[in-house]
Amino acid sequence: MAVYTMKEAKPAPSTSKGLVFWLRENLFSTIPNTLLTLLGIYFIYTTIPPLLDWMIFDATWSGTKEEVVKEGARWIFIIEKFDQFMYGFYPEALHWRPNLVAIISIIFVFFIPRLSSIKIKFVSMLLYPVVCFILIRGGLGLEVVGTEKWGGLMLTILVAAVGIIASFPIGILLALGRQSDNMPIVKTLCVGFIEFIRGVPLITILFMASVVLPLFFSDGIEFDKLLRALIGITLFQAAYIAEVIRGGLQAIPKGQYEASESLGLSYWQGMILIILPQALKISIPNLVGSFISLFKDTTLVLIIGLFDILAMVTLTNSDTSWLGFEIEGYVFVTLIYWVFCFSMSQYSRVIERRYNTDH
Amino acid sequence: MSEQDYMISMQDVNKWYGDFHVLKDVNLNIKKGEKVVICGPSGSGKSTTIRCLNHLEKFQEGKININGTDLIEDVKVVRHIRSQVGMVFQHFNLFPHLSVLENLLLAPTWVHKKPRHEAIKTAMMYLERVKIADQAHKYPNQLSGGQQQRVAIARCLCINPEIMLFDEPTSALDPEMVSEVLDVMVELADEGITMICVTHEMGFAKKVADRVIFMDAGQIIEENEPHEFFDNPQSDRLKLFLEQILSH
Ligand SMILES: Nc1ncnc2c1ncn2[C@@H]1O[C@H](COP(=O)(O)OP(=O)(O)OP(=O)(O)O)[C@@H](O)[C@H]1O
Ligand SMILES: [Mg+2]
Numbered sequence: 071m072a073v074y075t076m077k078e079a080k081p082a083p084s085t086s087k088g089l090v091f092w093l094r095e096n097l098f099s100t101i102p103n104t105l106l107t108l109l110g111i112y113f114i115y116t117t118i119p120p121l122l123d124w125m126i127f128d129a130t131w132s133g134t135k136e137e138v139v140k141e142g143a144r145w146i147f148i149i150e151k152f153d154q155f156m157y158g159f160y161p162e163a164l165h166w167r168p169n170l171v172a173i174i175s176i177i178f179v180f181f182i183p184r185l186s187s188i189k190i191k192f193v194s195m196l197l198y199p200v201v202c203f204i205l206i207r208g209g210l211g212l213e214v215v216g217t218e219k220w221g222g223l224m225l226t227i228l229v230a231a232v233g234i235i236a237s238f239p240i241g242i243l244l245a246l247g248r249q250s251d252n253m254p255i256v257k258t259l260c261v262g263f264i265e266f267i268r269g270v271p272l273i274t275i276l277f278m279a280s281v282v283l284p285l286f287f288s289d290g291i292e293f294d295k296l297l298r299a300l301i302g303i304t305l306f307q308a309a310y311i312a313e314v315i316r317g318g319l320q321a322i323p324k325g326q327y328e329a330s331e332s333l334g335l336s337y338w339q340g341m342i343l344i345i346l347p348q349a350l351k352i353s354i355p356n357l358v359g360s361f362i363s364l365f366k367d368t369t370l371v372l373i374i375g376l377f378d379i380l381a382m383v384t385l386t387n388s389d390t391s392w393l394g395f396e397i398e399g400y401v402f403v404t405l406i407y408w409v410f411c412f413s414m415s416q417y418s419r420v421i422e423r424r425y426n427t428d429h
Numbered sequence: 430m431s432e433q434d435y436m437i438s439m440q441d442v443n444k445w446y447g448d449f450h451v452l453k454d455v456n457l458n459i460k461k462g463e464k465v466v467i468c469g470p471s472g473s474g475k476s477t478t479i480r481c482l483n484h485l486e487k488f489q490e491g492k493i494n495i496n497g498t499d500l501i502e503d504v505k506v507v508r509h510i511r512s513q514v515g516m517v518f519q520h521f522n523l524f525p526h527l528s529v530l531e532n533l534l535l536a537p538t539w540v541h542k543k544p545r546h547e548a549i550k551t552a553m554m555y556l557e558r559v560k561i562a563d564q565a566h567k568y569p570n571q572l573s574g575g576q577q578q579r580v581a582i583a584r585c586l587c588i589n590p591e592i593m594l595f596d597e598p599t600s601a602l603d604p605e606m607v608s609e610v611l612d613v614m615v616e617l618a619d620e621g622i623t624m625i626c627v628t629h630e631m632g633f634a635k636k637v638a639d640r641v642i643f644m645d646a647g648q649i650i651e652e653n654e655p656h657e658f659f660d661n662p663q664s665d666r667l668k669l670f671l672e673q674i675l676s677h
Binding site: 323325326328329330331332333334335336339343344347348351425 | 483485504508511512514515516518520522523524525526535536539540541584585588
């Protein structure tokens with residue numbers, strides 16, 4: 071027989087011994103690894119410095135286009151056309167209105183998750199779109215600006231935001247409908263809608279929205295072009311959101327439904343208080359992925375004659391006094407898209423961490 | 430006695446899953462304050478039986494009456510019955526996105542429309558009773574299995590039920606946590622609540638149960654008061670079953 075005494079915990083042995091050790095462990099541990107490291111360094115060396123030269127060190131930031139002497143990017147084009155890229159044909163004197171909407175939106179995005187009162191959250195979520203709409207379009211004493219004047223980045227963000235916000239509740243309802251085995255007709259309709267939309271490219275839906283929707287309003291009612299695009303995009307996005315949320319719903323154990331039922335909660339109480347918060351939480355990464363795709367897809371609205379930021383670049387390039395500035399324009403648009411998509415994915419991580427209760 | 434005098438009464442209840450006959454003519458009458466333990470081999474229909482009592486499962490034939498109300502397919506009736514019946518599950522089924530306290534507040538505030546401060550007072554009292562009040566603001570996943578199951582019991586008590594159903598409440602627990610949960614259940618039994626418990630914990634059955642019921646293949650095979658049940662089984666199937674659970 072043997073009896074052992076309890077041991078004290080010891081600190082873990084330190085394995086990381088400075089920079090050289092780290093380099094050897096991670097970059098040069100084996101011959102293939104060393105080769106890949108060298109290849110990577112070569113690739114970075116041949117691409118990054120010329121790119122930086124073009125974008126920054128050899129770039130022209132001021133003056134007129136006749137004075138350009140340097141080899142690099144001529145950002146003066148962007149500076150000259152900046153307002154059009156941002157606002158399209160929105161009257162210059164009223165640019166403060168979209169700007170105010172932008173500020174309100176940033177505050178909204180950062181402070182809503184921090185609010186603890188559900189009532190204030192709810193009210194501000196209802197108020198936010200109304201306030202934004204009135205600010206941009208006008209009315210209530212503000213000068214009205216028709217949608218044909220909206221354009222540029224403002225339009226891109228607006229289409230994406232409406233698509234995301236409006237499709238979200240519709241997507242949730244479609245996902246729940248698809249799950250409702252005891253209501254076969256609702257279920258069939260939801261499945262049919264989702265599968266139809268997912269089997270068709272967005273561009274087709276946009277064409278249909280701009281051509282087919284007006285047929286339903288035959289007696290000469292002018293149906294706003296932007297509104298048609300928004301309806302098309304919202305329906306399109308709703309189908310994808312529904313599938314993402316359905317994935318989240320399937321991950322919720324049956325026991326959660328049973329516990330909520332056995333406590334006497336109704337179907338909607340159980341869904342809103344128990345099931346959806348958990349399902350949405352797991353779905354955040356996929357939801358944001360889908361939002362990012364939508365943000366990029368919004369540029370297809372240029373096909374039906376709306377001037378989003380990409381369309382504005384193409385348009386300004388055909389200005390006869392500014393020919394040959396495509397590259398600057400497209401690099402600028404690329405950067406804008408990247409900044410927005412990257413911020414969205416970072417924001418999703420913040421949200422994910424906030425709602426994590428698994429520690 | 431008529432069915433109205435029983436807290437729970439099941440008459441000739443039959444249930445099928447597709448073609449599979451799960452419950453066969455189950456008859457069970459339980460008086461107010463009675464403690465009943467159900468045991469039997471896996472798949473014998475124990476869970477199904479008690480899940481029919483709060484309409485987590487539907488049954489096709491027979492009649493169930495809970496505290497004077499016939500259980501029928503009607504949202505209001507089902508709600509009324511569920512407000513009198515608490516259910517504790519094998520896997521606790523706490524809501525992981527809500528703190529322990531919020532788990533307990535849900536039914537009182539949303540179903541029974543109690544003011545929040547009152548619900549908090551009641552919830553803290555029950556947490557006190559299951560000896561876990563200091564964990565009120567933690568999340569379920571931060572607690573041990575035994576603690577989680579005690580929270581689940583407190584969550585049921587917050588709706589102030591007439592009847593408590595337990596479906597193998599200790600079989601997902603590590604051995605050293607079984608007794609902390611059973612202790613809470615014994616205390617509860619002493620307070621006179623009507624109780625049905627599916628369990629194979631013989632010690633608990635002998636200490637608490639007024640009656641032990643043996644189910645096999647969807648039928649009630651034998652029932653007796655606990656000492657006779659374990660020491661003097663009548664049917665061959667129960668003898669075999671007891672041999673098996675005692676042999677390890
Ligand atoms: N949703 C279902 N569909 C089809 N068959 C089912 C379903 N749920 C349970 N069954 C079957 O019904 C029978 C009884 O199940 P039940 O869960 O009541 O058994 P149990 O006595 O609780 O067993 P255990 O000790 O394993 O929990 C089993 O044979 C099971 O396979
Ligand atoms: Mg069972």
